[in-house]
Amino acid sequence: MPLFCDVAVPVPLDMAFTYKIPDGMGPVVGGRVLVPFRQQRTTGIVVELHDRKPTVTAKNVISVLDAAPVLDSFLLRLGRWIADYYLAPIGDVFRTMLPLSAEFKKSIGYRITEEGQMALHLAGMSGSSARSRRTPDEQAAEFRVLDYLSNSDVDMVRAETLRSATNISRQVIEGMVRKKWLIREDLSAPQDAKRTIRVAVLKSAEGKLNENQRTIVETLAANTGKLSLEALQSLEVPRSTLGTLVRRGLVEIVEEPADFTISRSKPRSSPFDFDLNSAQKSALKQLRESVDSRKFAGMLLHGVTGSGKTAVYLAGMRSVLDAGRSAILLVPEIGLTPAVAADLHQIFGDEVAILHSALSDKERAEQWHRIKRGESRMVVGTRSAAFAPVNDLALIIVDEEHDSSYKQEETPRYHARDVAVMRAKMSDAVVVLGSATPSLESYFNAKKSKYALVELPDRVEQRPLPEVEIIDMRLEFQETGHEQVVSRKLAAEIKDRLERKEQVMVLLNRRGYSPVVLCRTCGQKLECANCAIALTHHKREHKMVCHYCGYIAPVPKACVHCGSEYVYFLGTGSEKLEELLHGMFPQARIARLDRDTVRGHEDFERTLNALNEGELDLIVGTQMIAKGHDIHGVTLVGVVGADVALGLPDFRAAERTFQLLTQVAGRAGRGQTPGKVILQTYFQDHYAVQYAAQHDFIGFYEKELRFRSWMHYPPYSALANVLVRSDKLDDALRWSGLLGKWFESTRHEGVRVLGPASAPIMRLKRDYRYHFVLKSPSREKLNGALRAMLAHAAQQKIPRTQVIVDVDALWLM
Ligand SMILES: [Zn+2]
Ligand SMILES: [Zn+2]
Numbered sequence: 001m002p003l004f005c006d007v008a009v010p011v012p013l014d015m016a017f018t019y020k021i022p023d024g025m026g027p028v029v030g031g032r033v034l035v036p037f038r039q040q041r042t043t044g045i046v047v048e049l050h051d052r053k054p055t056v057t058a059k060n061v062i063s064v065l066d067a068a069p070v071l072d073s074f075l076l077r078l079g080r081w082i083a084d085y086y087l088a089p090i091g092d093v094f095r096t097m098l099p100l101s102a103e104f105k106k107s108i109g110y111r112i113t114e115e116g117q118m119a120l121h122l123a124g125m126s127g128s129s130a131r132s133r134r135t136p137d138e139q140a141a142e143f144r145v146l147d148y149l150s151n152s153d154v155d156m157v158r159a160e161t162l163r164s165a166t167n168i169s170r171q172v173i174e175g176m177v178r179k180k181w182l183i184r185e186d187l188s189a190p191q192d193a194k195r196t197i198r199v200a201v202l203k204s205a206e207g208k209l210n211e212n213q214r215t216i217v218e219t220l221a222a223n224t225g226k227l228s229l230e231a232l233q234s235l236e237v238p239r240s241t242l243g244t245l246v247r248r249g250l251v252e253i254v255e256e257p258a259d260f261t262i263s264r265s266k267p268r269s270s271p272f273d274f275d276l277n278s279a280q281k282s283a284l285k286q287l288r289e290s291v292d293s294r295k296f297a298g299m300l301l302h303g304v305t306g307s308g309k310t311a312v313y314l315a316g317m318r319s320v321l322d323a324g325r326s327a328i329l330l331v332p333e334i335g336l337t338p339a340v341a342a343d344l345h346q347i348f349g350d351e352v353a354i355l356h357s358a359l360s361d362k363e364r365a366e367q368w369h370r371i372k373r374g375e376s377r378m379v380v381g382t383r384s385a386a387f388a389p390v391n392d393l394a395l396i397i398v399d400e401e402h403d404s405s406y407k408q409e410e411t412p413r414y415h416a417r418d419v420a421v422m423r424a425k426m427s428d429a430v431v432v433l434g435s436a437t438p439s440l441e442s443y444f445n446a447k448k449s450k451y452a453l454v455e456l457p458d459r460v461e462q463r464p465l466p467e468v469e470i471i472d473m474r475l476e477f478q479e480t481g482h483e484q485v486v487s488r489k490l491a492a493e494i495k496d497r498l499e500r501k502e503q504v505m506v507l508l509n510r511r512g513y514s515p516v517v518l519c520r521t522c523g524q525k526l527e528c529a530n531c532a533i534a535l536t537h538h539k540r541e542h543k544m545v546c547h548y549c550g551y552i553a554p555v556p557k558a559c560v561h562c563g564s565e566y567v568y569f570l571g572t573g574s575e576k577l578e579e580l581l582h583g584m585f586p587q588a589r590i591a592r593l594d595r596d597t598v599r600g601h602e603d604f605e606r607t608l609n610a611l612n613e614g615e616l617d618l619i620v621g622t623q624m625i626a627k628g629h630d631i632h633g634v635t636l637v638g639v640v641g642a643d644v645a646l647g648l649p650d651f652r653a654a655e656r657t658f659q660l661l662t663q664v665a666g667r668a669g670r671g672q673t674p675g676k677v678i679l680q681t682y683f684q685d686h687y688a689v690q691y692a693a694q695h696d697f698i699g700f701y702e703k704e705l706r707f708r709s710w711m712h713y714p715p716y717s718a719l720a721n722v723l724v725r726s727d728k729l730d731d732a733l734r735w736s737g738l739l740g741k742w743f744e745s746t747r748h749e750g751v752r753v754l755g756p757a758s759a760p761i762m763r764l765k766r767d768y769r770y771h772f773v774l775k776s777p778s779r780e781k782l783n784g785a786l787r788a789m790l791a792h793a794a795q796q797k798i799p800r801t802q803v804i805v806d807v808d809a810l811w812l813m
Pocket of ligand 1: 519520521522523524559560561562563564
């Protein structure tokens with residue numbers, strides 16, 4: 001038996017910690033253990049078993065939570081790769097990969113000591129102590145706590161119980177711990193992950209029943225004699241009725257493991273269409289052949305909007321399932337609607353597990369176990385589904401691979417597409433990246449034959465791509481004499497579609513009513529208290545909101561800087577555009593889709609369903625409306641200000657704009673009637689706008705690659721953003737200065753270092769921010785420089801959490 005184990009614990013440190021294994025305990029590599037860490041207990045993953053005695057005294061493992069690994073050798077390797085590639089703490093990486101936090105509950109308990117008993121006794125005798133400097137309120141509070149604990153039936157009382165029973169603050173209780181009147185203990189322990197629900201079971205239907213009772217009994221009988229209490233509540237009979245049936249012995253209530261309900265929305269009436277055209281068939285053939293070869297292969301599926309990529313994915317997954325192997329389909333955050341889930345359930349039945357952000361921790365853990373046990377071999381999910389513990393992985397598909405929601409913007413800052421490619425490599429599996437607007441990186445890799453390039457050049461059923469007309473908004477201003485939000489041409493086209501009972505989408509990629517409030521007297525903007533960002537006016541909610549940190553301020557009547565009454569609300573967001581369109585087309589049924597109207601997948605789905613069912617004429621929204629929906633009635637797409645990004649200091653601005661314009665244009669004309677797009681812009685000569693209007697991906701790609709090559713940007717260089725932040729300006733300045741000097745003195749050959757410079761958003765969420773951009777044609781050299789920089793930062797006592805290393809950063813703001 002090995003004597004020690006190295007454990008990765010979820011703390012921001014780039015190392016594992018050594019613990020001693022007590023006799024009779026058998027931890028396994030890839031399994032979880034409970035260990036003490038800085039006066040607390042925490043779970044960690046065992047990464048190595050060994051007999052090497054550490055230089056410092058090792059603490060004992062408290063308990064072993066898994067008899068078998070929860071992370072198999074592939075996932076352990078993948079985790080190590082992520083930690084290395086993204087310079088992320090290994091414990092944080094494993095925590096991200098393993099959604100099992102619900103199985104371990106943090107809990108604190110308190111017990112009264114002898115000193116505490118004595119204090120209680122004395123307080124009872126003398127009423128209060130004259131020498132005490134405590135206020136009578138404090139004494140009374142302490143007395144309540146002591147009294148409760150001394151009368152408690154259990155030795156150790158949980159913190160939550162104690163606080164709710166006595167209504168005493170944690171500070172007072174912790175003060176009593178310091179006086180040794182109480183002992184605090186960590187009661188954290190593994191939890192049973194199995195979630196249960198209460199179910200009514202029909203025992204007998206004999207005897208006289210009144211109408212309500214009969215409703216329940218008949219409903220139960222119609223549902224195999226069993227139904228959850230939650231489902232019974234929808235029957236609209238009084239709660240007491242069920243109680244009566246239980247007392248009469250006709251119905252019994254039992255606890256049962258909750259079966260995960262995949263979707264509350266009804267499956268489509270018609271089954272999914274697997275009638276593939278010849279381009280789809282040949283893509284599928286190539287996919288199947290790659291899978292059958294059981295070797296790593298990458299495929300870039302470049303299909304124009306509406307070309308039927310999803311049908312290829314699902315057919316590919318079905319053949320993997322038939323072969324008894326596993327597949328993972330990654331989809332962007334907003335793509336996983338209940339309707340999609342229902343479709344998947346219809347095709348794959350219980351074999352599909354769906355992982356999305358709306359799941360509770362417990363549901364996530366349940367799904368994880370189902371996949372691990374091999375009960376679900378088809379996994380569909382957002383970013384973190386790249387870590388699903390499937391066995392015998394044959395295929396990973398990344399749908400809309402260019403989508404920025406695949407990048408995690410917190411530690412570990414991994415990109416799920418790149419993790420998927422690496423996982424496929426490690427598992428000799430096939431990875432398929434699909435998009436109508438592939439990222440520059442992926443297309444570049446395909447062109448260099450790292451991936452096979454498979455094209456779906458036409459829409460299904462030979463439907464034409466929509467015609468795009470560009471409206472130059474500078475000209476519109478000259479001709480009309482004032483700033484227009486909706487151009488005359490777009491207004492005329494909308495009117496025309498509404499008269500023909502066709503549907504319209506209008507994109508404005510900015511939410512709220514007015515994005516800027518400006519004082520005409522002193523010229524200052526109203527900014528967030530925590531960020532160097534203008535507050536946005538939200539009219540309906542009557543408040544000013546920061547879109548970066550959520551800060552809220554009242555709507556100003558006068559300038560907060562100089563008191564002037566001349567405050568102006570400038571610019572247009574989606575809320576104002578909706579109001580404008582209501583005014584222009586009072587008869588039209590209009591809805592808005594943005595983060596203010598959509599709180600969850602269901603809101604999103606409801607609005608799209610209404611559009612699909614013809615209950616809406618016009619939909620206004622942010623980029624949310626651009627993503628992947630297939631609404632056949634939409635024949636006109638208006639684009640109002642989707643080119644704002646072109647004015648930002650971000651080298652990916654052109655790529656993002658091109659993708660957004662192409663994707664939103666792709667919503668038009670997916671049914672029988674051809675579509676049209678009106679693209680309003682202030683940058684009409686910009687190549688991103690021009691190529692999007694011509695549906696010319698290749699043209700855009702080649703032009704953009706030249707720019708990237710000149711500027712040494714990805715895909716020609718590996719790039720990392722290093723952000724130094726602190727809520728104290730002095731610290732942020734000093735730390736970034738220290739690192740800047742260090743970069744200067746060390747001169748890493750083959751690595752360009754730009755900075756330190758203040759970040760484009762100088763202050764965010766109270767933190768002052770400075771950054772460096774590192775570029776290198778060699779990823780090894782870049783990684784080496786970053787690693788050395790982190791070591792130097794640690795030496796200089798710069799807290800690890802205040803230096804953010806973002807490898808392959810998508811946002812440099
Ligand atoms: Zn002012
Ligand atoms: Zn803010």
